[in-house]
Amino acid sequence: MSSWNASFVAESLLAMIQREQTVYRSSDYLETPSPTPSLRIVDEVVRTKMVDWCYSFIDACHFEREIVAVAMEMVDRFLSKSSNAEAALCDRLQFQLLTVTSLYVAVKTRGESALGIDFFCSISCDIYSVDEIEAMELTLLSELEWRISPPTGVQMAHHILALVSSAVRFEQSICIAILDEVMYQAEYAVRDYYFVTQRPSSVAMAAIFNTLELLDKQNAQAVVRSLLSIMDEEFDSLEIILDTKSRLHNLVYGQEGDDSATIDPLPFSSTSARELELRVC
Known part of the structure; x- marks a missing residue:
């Protein structure tokens, strides 16, 4: 590597390190005080199940697996700072909607595919409408101040x-x-x-x-x-x-x-991964 290239790489790395310490930081949101602790149903296991579902989706579409890291960083940062975090932590469907929407945004911004919201509705077995995903997308982007390119x-x-x-x-x-x-x-x-x-x-x-x-x-x-x-x-x-x-x-x-x-995927996604290659990819 030339000295010029090494200098460029070092500067890029420094920029990422500075961003991870400032705008791209998440807190231990599962341990933060809650006004309704008994109503919280999202825990580490539920989160892991959703991560596994994301990887199943990404693999079925032959997308870059790092997309899941980007999507889950958005989920975690949203739950760390958003005024809407408690609603997602107390409602499994809302947490799933947040994750599906974050994955949609990550896929879209990484330029992997032109998959539309209607497709993400279909892979969730139409549990969520286009309007619901669009509304969550706007909420997500607003709460994250449109910072959706985290260093991984x-x-x-x-x-x-x-x-x-x-x-x-x-x-x-x-x-x-x-x-x-x-x-x-x-x-x-x-x-x-x-x-x-x-x-x-x-x-x-x-x-x-x-x-x-x-x-x-x-x-x-x-x-x-x-x-x-x-x-x-x-x-x-x-x-x-x-x-x-x-x-x-x-x-x-x-x-x-x-x-x-080994953790089984969530019920709503049990057939989605198997169908993706036949339907889209």
Whole structure:
């Protein structure tokens, strides 16, 4: 990588880090005080089910899986700050409507397809009308102040690894394997509510640290040195990143072979994913 390219990548990464600390932040909304705590039905399990439904939809349409990270970031930020959050947390249908609408916005803004609102109505078995999704879209965009392009862990990992590659040389196949593994871990992070309050840059760093076993000892040490040189005061502390690394590693690799980790999709979407390829894709 040329010095000019490295400078550009570093500036882009810095811009994303600054955005994740300011306008793209979510809080622990499931633990915030509620005027009606007994009425809340949305919890970590319900959220994970909706994430899995989103991935099923994206896979059926052969879209980029990172769209789900963008959609769920909008859901989480909306529930962290919106005056309408409590209604969504106390009504499963409203929470599903919020998620479907966020996925619609994410698909549309990423330019993956020209799927219209009527299609998103159909995949929810017409539980929601066009008017309801349009109204939720306006509410979502207004509450998020039209900030709908959040930096994701995968985006940041691409930038970080680009900077690492300027200092550490390894085969292209190894670089691809590292990126594939990072994307795999990032998808687990999207599913786990714990990571709602974690910065994407920390998730990216944690995932990269978890891939070092793919390298020989010499290259792994060189990558660690390069990562540490990249981590300035704009990043979380090394302690936080290592805690995130441990949590992510346990989440991804600690559940292998554990059937209890599988969560069935929500009832309204049970046939949608199977029908999508025949109807649209």
